Amino acid sequence: MSGAGGWWRGKTTPAKVETYTRWSFHFFTVIEVSVIGLPVLGAAGPRSAGWLMALVVVHAALCELTASRALDWSRGRREQPVRLLWLLGTATYVVAVVALVLREYGGQGEDPHSAAVTVFVGVMAFGAGTLALGVRERRRVVATVAGFACGAGAVSLPLGVPGPAALVTAFVVLLSGGFLGATSIFSVWLLDAVYALDEARETRARLAVAEERLRFGRDLHDVLGRNLAVIALKSELAVQLARRERPEAVEQMVEVQRIAQESQREVRAVVRGYRDADLGAELSGAQGVLAAAGISCEVTGDASGLPAEVQSALGWVVREATTNVLRHGDAERCTVGLRVREGSVVLTVENDGAGAAGAAGGGGSGLAGLRERLAVVDGTLEVGPVGADGFRVVASVPLAGRPADPSVSGVTS
Numbered sequence: 001m002s003g004a005g006g007w008w009r010g011k012t013t014p015a016k017v018e019t020y021t022r023w024s025f026h027f028f029t030v031i032e033v034s035v036i037g038l039p040v041l042g043a044a045g046p047r048s049a050g051w052l053m054a055l056v057v058v059h060a061a062l063c064e065l066t067a068s069r070a071l072d073w074s075r076g077r078r079e080q081p082v083r084l085l086w087l088l089g090t091a092t093y094v095v096a097v098v099a100l101v102l103r104e105y106g107g108q109g110e111d112p113h114s115a116a117v118t119v120f121v122g123v124m125a126f127g128a129g130t131l132a133l134g135v136r137e138r139r140r141v142v143a144t145v146a147g148f149a150c151g152a153g154a155v156s157l158p159l160g161v162p163g164p165a166a167l168v169t170a171f172v173v174l175l176s177g178g179f180l181g182a183t184s185i186f187s188v189w190l191l192d193a194v195y196a197l198d199e200a201r202e203t204r205a206r207l208a209v210a211e212e213r214l215r216f217g218r219d220l221h222d223v224l225g226r227n228l229a230v231i232a233l234k235s236e237l238a239v240q241l242a243r244r245e246r247p248e249a250v251e252q253m254v255e256v257q258r259i260a261q262e263s264q265r266e267v268r269a270v271v272r273g274y275r276d277a278d279l280g281a282e283l284s285g286a287q288g289v290l291a292a293a294g295i296s297c298e299v300t301g302d303a304s305g306l307p308a309e310v311q312s313a314l315g316w317v318v319r320e321a322t323t324n325v326l327r328h329g330d331a332e333r334c335t336v337g338l339r340v341r342e343g344s345v346v347l348t349v350e351n352d353g354a355g356a357a358g359a360a361g362g363g364g365s366g367l368a369g370l371r372e373r374l375a376v377v378d379g380t381l382e383v384g385p386v387g388a389d390g391f392r393v394v395a396s397v398p399l400a401g402r403p404a405d406p407s408v409s410g411v412t413s
Contacts, residue, residue, distance in 0.1 A: 029060040
């Protein structure tokens with residue numbers, strides 16, 4: 001059970017929906033055999049019952065194969081199974097016609113005529129519903145279901161079915177086939193929507209990274225653009241003065257050296273500001289981002305009063321843990337707690353998505369980078385599963401020996 005549960009929890013949400021959709025189509029096979037095939041055994045005669053049951057089983061297996069291939073086609077993993085669709089359509093009509101022929105040789109069963117008609121209507125309905133999954137377009141789906149309904153009525157008349165009964169049969173095939181076709185199309189539409197939402201979430205994460213890179217690039221351009229232009233101009237002037245053996249060339253190069261050193265300091269300041277993470281801002285940002293992704297997030301604790309280096313280190317923990325929940329997990333709930341305990345500040349990020357556990361526990365560079373950042377402030381990082389399907393990240397940083405503000409004691413859990 002634990003292996004099966006881990007296999008299911010390890011899947012992403014789109015993969016879970018796809019697995020559910022596939023098994024729903026497999027279940028249609030069970031329904032066709034149990035609802036259409038099994039009643040035949042008691043209603044038809046021994047000879048007819050065996051043939052009818054065999055036909056229903058073969059048709060159900062063909063419907064299952066077609067549904068699986070059509071689902072792969074809808075996900076872009078293979079070409080449209082045109083030949084298989086034609087084979088299913090042909091087999092459906094053959095089984096339906098054979099069922100009506102066998103009703104005349106039903107033997108001593110309780111109601112051989114009713115059994116044959118049940119098989120006739122059932123295979124026509126399931127055939128139409130499965131073919132609708134393989135065409136997808138609304139007009140073609142309507143044309144397929146309507147064609148099967150009209151075909152059911154047209155085939156019934158030459159085989160001895162009265163006119164009113166043939167009309168009722170066509171109407172029943174239209175309703176049941178339309179229902180099965182609409183169910184199949186809706187299932188695939190829902191699966192496509194889930195995949196599209198997952199891709200949108202990934203795109204949003206990539207856009208956030210790209211936006212941060214653009215901001216960093218703009219900051220560097222603002223810092224270095226003017227200084228580099230001045231350095232180039234003064235260097236060119238110094239070259240001209242040196243060629244003329246003018247003493248002012250030395251003054252220009254001294255000025256170039258000063259501007260270069262100033263640029264170095266400014267670049268370090270920009271990089272330091274980029275690398276530092278404000279813990280309070282990261283906590284608020286994590287709550288907002290997770291809420292936007294449909295994940296309930298509860299944040300407790302106050303970052304005010306903590307030393308700047310501690311806030312920076314823990315801010316990166318919040319950022320990385322939130323990224324893991326968004327990109328790798330299947331969480332519905334996430335809690336972030338910050339508290340001071342026995343001279344240390346402890347940050348706990350816990351979620352109920354097992355997928356995040358698998359991704360974060362795989363030894364990725366993200367967690368390795370967090371451990372390096374925490375090591376600078378003598379902090380530790382613990383990660384691992386908690387409960388049946390949860391995952392927890394715990395970062396602890398000692399406060400002893402660091403300049404502390406009295407408001408630090410106000411950090412609560």
